[in-house]
């Protein structure tokens with residue numbers, strides 16, 4: 001039986017990053033993976049969706065070439081080629097992880113892994129062959145899959161999850177997207193841009209419901225302007241797939257209606273991959289679909305750890321990676337600080353993009369803060385105007401008493417690349433006045449952050 005210092009189960013952005021950091025720290029490391037290296041993020045999540053969204057965005061620009069004094073005649077698209085490009089980008093990224101594993105001398109064990117008592121991992125290969133490995137530290141990073149609602153069982157053809165949604169052979173004419181979190185909204189934008197008639201059904205009163213209400217409302221306006229139909233405080237109670245298409249019964253406060261479509265995309269969250277991976281055999285504690293861990297990702301059983309989507313933090317790639325790094329650094333005896341889950345940025349990559357970190361206005365008020373709010377619209381930004389992307393704004397929330405930057409909320413083109421400023425500033429406990437004294441380059445979209453902060457302190461220049 002081969003013995004390692006660290007075995008990581010699952011090679012998503014949690015697992016592969018953990019393995020690389022473990023190897024950097026001098027641990028003899030192996031990683032177990034049953035599919036392609038890179039997990040959901042590289043193969044079926046973050047990266048292929050961004051490739052699809054880029055095609056949609058370029059198409060939008062071409063359609064509106066005249067706005068820039070240009071002409072682009074007979075602008076068209078090939079749905080198959082758009083999907084093929086996205087799959088190609090994902091494949092390339094996965095190959096990149098193969099290279100990184102080799103470079104860092106990490107042994108890749110292909111197959112289905114199960115943790116076993118006595119700090120062992122059983123790996124079953126594609127052809128049923130099994131091998132047992134042992135390690136001083138076993139890190140579970142098996143991730144998650146699309147969650148199925150009893151009222152919305154997925155058949156992979158007419159009622160689909162995100163994997164099918166990014167690899168359809170034929171573009172649907174009509175699509176219902178159930179759920180308006182980041183995944184649902186990104187697909188709604190993508191398909192609507194290519195001409196599919198899209199209806200978004202959201203159970204809660206606002207789309208992108210975790211975001212600040214002002215952002216949700218602005219996105220709803222932009223989406224409606226682009227032709228997406230939106231039903232909030234609405235629930236799909238049943239689907240009928242017996243005919244040519246799908247009939248979805250949608251319940252709202254006004255009653256029930258039946259919507260017809262070719263395809264229903266269920267984007268109602270995720271279900272963790274914690275079944276049949278040996279947790280019960282080892283006695284690892286689980287609560288409501290998540291593996292229980294402490295601040296250093298140790299489970300209740302010494303020598304077994306869990307990171308990423310299988311644990312209770314936000315289900316995001318950057319969270320999974322940060323947890324994995326922290327976990328192995330702690331194993332290596334380094335002094336580590338627990339992750340601040342209140343300072344994790346969240347992004348949605350539709351157009352306009354949405355990005356945020358920290359408390360929303362509602363949360364800040366509920367938590368009893370006396371707050372100062374500043375808002376700066378991109379319509380007053382020279383760079384946004386010059387780029388033809390003047391929709392959206394930056395909104396900042398400060399604690400009026402001590403000047404703590406409580407939250408930052410943005411909607412507009414490119415804001416997912418701008419939110420890091422607020423993350424760093426909050427990490428360094430920067431006050432609003434320090435942001436104002438940090439000169440921002442002109443003309444950039446990032447000036448809107450400085451101006452929003454200035455607005456909070458009644459010092460705004462350009463509005």
Ligand SMILES: Cc1cc2nc3c(=O)[nH]c(=O)nc-3n(C[C@H](O)[C@H](O)[C@H](O)COP(=O)(O)OP(=O)(O)OC[C@H]3O[C@@H](n4cnc5c(N)ncnc54)[C@H](O)[C@@H]3O)c2cc1C
Nearest residue numbers: 010012014034039040041045046113143308309315316317
């Ligand atoms: C459509 C979509 C878009 C997304 N976009 C973003 C985004 O833009 N930004 C962002 O931060 N997050 C995004 N996410 C979320 C992000 O993909 C996840 O948070 C992230 O992949 C979680 O990483 P992980 O390492 O915990 O698990 P995963 O990426 O799920 O990886 C787990 C790996 O473990 C393997 N595995 C599972 N069980 C076993 C087993 N028993 N044996 C061997 N291998 C096993 C799986 O095959 C998989 O490769 C998106 C998700 C989706 C679905």
